[in-house]
Amino acid sequence: MNKVWVFSPSGAIIDTEAYQRGLDALRVVGFDVSESPEACLREQRFAGSDEQRLQAIVDAANASGAQLLMATRGGYGLTRLLPGLPWATLAEQLRSHGHVLCGHSDVTALQLGLMAQSAIPLQLLHGPMVCFDFGGAEGIHPTTLRHFQTAVHDGRVEIDWECQRVNPLVQGDQLEVIGPVWGGNLAMLCSVLGTPWLPAITGGILVLEDVNEPVYRIERMLLQLQQAGILGQQQAVLVGQCSEPAPSLHDGGYALPDAIACVQAALDRESRSNNTKRVPILTDFPFGHTTPKACFFQGVEGKLTVDASRGIACRLTQNL
Incomplete structure (x- = not known):
């Protein structure tokens, strides 16, 4: 190709x-x-x-x-x-x-x-x-090129990353899930909620990223997806690089980890109420309006593994 x-x-x-x-x-x-x-x-x-x-x-x-x-x-x-x-x-x-x-x-x-x-x-x-x-x-960037060429020429995705900011409830977990990988820009996904252009995907691995959005807007959009039932239908949520602008004095120390913790808590309450499996949010996925970046195939089955025995080591793989 x-x-x-x-x-x-x-x-x-x-x-x-x-x-x-x-x-x-x-x-x-x-x-x-x-x-x-x-x-x-x-x-x-x-x-x-x-x-x-x-x-x-x-x-x-x-x-x-x-x-x-x-x-x-x-x-x-x-x-x-x-x-x-x-x-x-x-x-x-x-x-x-x-x-x-x-x-x-x-x-x-x-x-x-x-x-x-x-x-x-x-x-x-x-x-x-x-x-x-x-x-x-x-x-x-050589890393971006390597991921891109592997996907385009070999039909394969292999992404390894270390999750630095993770909800404490994930600490110690050994996670392995298989499901369709999908998502992309957070604002764009929210924009198609309630339209014919949002695919109905359950049991998926949802990837989200954004750029130039203050943290409170990122939290608000994530909560919108949670309250619309999208996040709770997935097996895991991967938050990529959000490239948010510098915090304001009004934030008082409020930052992206606080927003993620808020959304994770909402998801956990939802899973307990519905007696369903917990949906973990994993951060630092190497994708976004940044470089280097990995890539993934929309809707193609992927395997996500998380090994907390040596930090929070994450791996996502796909094969066409």
Whole structure:
């Protein structure tokens, strides 16, 4: 798999130098790159009009000469397009061409929508994008590249990390669960609650991350998912890098571990009330609007193991 189609479904490319570096970096690591004609369009903050970006998605799905479809960047804009996307056609084109659709951030909405609207198994890689990940001034991080190449070329995900901030109730636990891995950007997932574009996944391993959100907003969105019954239906929740802004004086020491503890307590009360298995929240998953980052396949069965005998050693694996 060495042919990639690059397209812009959301925000306009602001840093054209980063975009060019990203294209060059993809070529250096062996990809034959084709650019969507609309990739560099701009209308206000968007990569072209809604109609142009919708067509860019349709064209990408139908790009028979490419095997990998990669978004240039995220931003905002896909939410506008969800009602007008030809979901069944998109899914069939992705399946028939054997495409891997890669991206994160705003692309979360597109991937979740495809999962919700199609019964066809698709290759939806929640992973790096052109501008930020491949187009950084220092080049793509070797760890990001290793995870990406393993997923794209081998269809395999192997992620090891140390959970630093963990609810005390998890201490000492030996955990092993198997279920579909899914999720992505926290704000995007909350935005599709109550819509036809949220897949109904139970017994899953839910991955969540966000950027530039104050901790109280992260807590509020996590509680929204908990109160909507989403978190309690999973086997585990993995919180990635949230890249929250600096705390304010008003926070009085309140930080992300406090927010996670609050949500874990709510989940624990829910499990006791319903007499169901506890859903642990594990932090520091190496994914988010940061680098380096791992990647994972949306909706594909994964195995999560946690070994607390040597710190909190976590491992997530998937195979297509």
